[in-house]
Amino acid sequence: MIIFGGMGDLAMRKLLPALYMAYLHGNLPTPTRIISTGRQDFDREAYLAHVEANSRSFIASNNFNEKTWDGFVQLLEYVRLDVQQAPDFGALARAANPGAQRVFYLSTAPALFTTICDKLAEAGLVDPKARVVLEKPLGQDLDSAIEINEAVGKHFAESQIYRIDHYLGKETVQNLMVLRFGNSILEPLWRAPNISSVQITVAEEVGVGSRAGFYDGTGAMRDMVQNHLLQLLCIVAMEPPTSLSPDAVRDEKLKVIRSLRRFGLADIARDTVRGQYTHGVSGHQEVAGYHEEKNVPPDSKTETFVALRAHIDTWRWSKVPFYLRTGKRMQRRSSKIVVEFANPPFPLFPDMPGGVANRLVIELQPEEAIKLQIMAKQPGSGMQMQQVALNLDLQSAFQQRRAEAYERLLIDVVRGRLTHFMRRDELEAAWEWADPIIEGWSTLGEKPHPYPAGSWGPSEAFALLARDGFAWFE
Ligand code: BG6
Numbered sequence: 001m002i003i004f005g006g007m008g009d010l011a012m013r014k015l016l017p018a019l020y021m022a023y024l025h026g027n028l029p030t031p032t033r034i035i036s037t038g039r040q041d042f043d044r045e046a047y048l049a050h051v052e053a054n055s056r057s058f059i060a061s062n063n064f065n066e067k068t069w070d071g072f073v074q075l076l077e078y079v080r081l082d083v084q085q086a087p088d089f090g091a092l093a094r095a096a097n098p099g100a101q102r103v104f105y106l107s108t109a110p111a112l113f114t115t116i117c118d119k120l121a122e123a124g125l126v127d128p129k130a131r132v133v134l135e136k137p138l139g140q141d142l143d144s145a146i147e148i149n150e151a152v153g154k155h156f157a158e159s160q161i162y163r164i165d166h167y168l169g170k171e172t173v174q175n176l177m178v179l180r181f182g183n184s185i186l187e188p189l190w191r192a193p194n195i196s197s198v199q200i201t202v203a204e205e206v207g208v209g210s211r212a213g214f215y216d217g218t219g220a221m222r223d224m225v226q227n228h229l230l231q232l233l234c235i236v237a238m239e240p241p242t243s244l245s246p247d248a249v250r251d252e253k254l255k256v257i258r259s260l261r262r263f264g265l266a267d268i269a270r271d272t273v274r275g276q277y278t279h280g281v282s283g284h285q286e287v288a289g290y291h292e293e294k295n296v297p298p299d300s301k302t303e304t305f306v307a308l309r310a311h312i313d314t315w316r317w318s319k320v321p322f323y324l325r326t327g328k329r330m331q332r333r334s335s336k337i338v339v340e341f342a343n344p345p346f347p348l349f350p351d352m353p354g355g356v357a358n359r360l361v362i363e364l365q366p367e368e369a370i371k372l373q374i375m376a377k378q379p380g381s382g383m384q385m386q387q388v389a390l391n392l393d394l395q396s397a398f399q400q401r402r403a404e405a406y407e408r409l410l411i412d413v414v415r416g417r418l419t420h421f422m423r424r425d426e427l428e429a430a431w432e433w434a435d436p437i438i439e440g441w442s443t444l445g446e447k448p449h450p451y452p453a454g455s456w457g458p459s460e461a462f463a464l465l466a467r468d469g470f471a472w473f474e
Helices: 009-024 044-054 066-073 086-095 110-122 142-153 171-181 219-237 246-259 265-271 405-415 424-444 459-466
Strands: 002-004 034-038 076-080 103-106 131-134 161-163 195-203 272-278 280-282 285-287 305-311 321-327 334-341 359-365 369-377 385-392 449-452
Touching: 009 034, 009 044, 009 066, 009 405, 034 086, 044 076, 076 086, 086 110, 103 110, 110 131, 110 142, 131 142, 142 424, 161 405, 161 424, 171 219, 171 359, 171 369, 171 405, 195 219, 219 246, 219 305, 219 321, 219 334, 219 424, 246 424, 265 272, 265 305, 265 424, 272 424, 272 459, 305 459, 321 459
Parallel strands: 002 034, 002 103, 034 076, 103 131, 131 161, 195 321, 272 449
Antiparallel strands: 195 334, 272 305, 280 285, 305 321, 334 359, 359 369, 369 385
16 A cells, blocks of 8 residues: 555544554455655654654554554555655655555645656556545546546546545444435335435534645535535435445435536525634633634635535425535534434324424434434323434444444455445536535625634524524534
8 A cells, every 4th residue: 555645644643543453453465565655755764753653642542552553563664755756656666566456545635646646657556456545625626626537547447446535434324325225114204205304414623723724725615515415415315226336326326416406696695604613612612713723814715614405306305405514613523414304294282392203313423323203202191292212222232343434445445345435427526516606605705604613603504494494403
């Protein structure tokens, strides 16, 4: 495995710990070599010291084992490489074993993907067995995504390309597929008019941190909605695939993205809300507003929050609103999918409380849970009702450890399983839907609505649902 951007944040925080876990559980083939590349003039010893200082602490202490770590470190190597310099790729080729199965993990700025792939090919490192993993963001818009896809496609067949979206590696997201397609009881209900709305929330407690250099030119729409939230929406909304083969699943997801209603300017003004956090309190601590963060221009209009109402124009989802919401510096970390079912058509019980009777709540993080909220009678002489949750207790049903998304997806790459990665047309269709919204915001010239750090976002995001008679389910 050859990691470009091997000294970067993602490699240290996610990739190496995930590879360590795969190694710990015997999921890496023997022999495996992991070659990190970077511009720093390090020898192996200096590189290992860097890993020791910056990556080791991201392994949960109950999984950390000194002996295993020593064994894992034996797999690590470092090659100094400037992606603009062809001779450096010669050095990489000399370091790589001839004939080995190679995985190239591109975790650099996407602007470098073209050069890296061209130079890998020139250095004779790409063969039909090779695989390439592309980290998001894959481009800034449709045009740049096409450009990257074309450039990578010159050297790698589509079946060799793994476009990673780590949300597809999360346990509960994969479980949602099983819930929907491994059971028959939900399917007859899983459509309009039985479902009245779907909410998808990915709330983060963290702010932009040290990533403003990247984030300010990106914003929440490109960073989260175009990829992670749309992928969640696809899994909720897709038709049953004919098999679990990569193309069967991805064909269905593609149909969903292509059926998303396009936003005109009037829709953007009415059905989308952008926000930006201001100074506030998060996790009992005072925290800076987005404008005060390091490397953020004082007049930045970049959104750190998006809420929107989407529609999927198909028979199944006709008139069912899909509310998407994501933001940084929100009250707490909480990602969930909430499927709200239509209330009984006739209020038989006089004491029926208002609100939604039945909800399926799929919690992704911080805890994984699947709950079905139903009405039950309160004990007593009357017919008083109350919502109670049928709780699928996955924690006690399964004692097995849950792998992190990156670990699971990296093992998929090693084993050649493409189902949980995005296909080119899927990614491009997602940009086709997102681009007009981003362009529309700039045409409308509105500033994002401020919201205090530690809140649930701007009030406009609540009004978006209230207008339709709904409310965000916290
Ligand atoms: C990344 C985004 O893709 O996902 C980050 O670039 C975001 O901005 C992260 O913080 C969230 O991932 P998770 O798994 O912590 O929800």
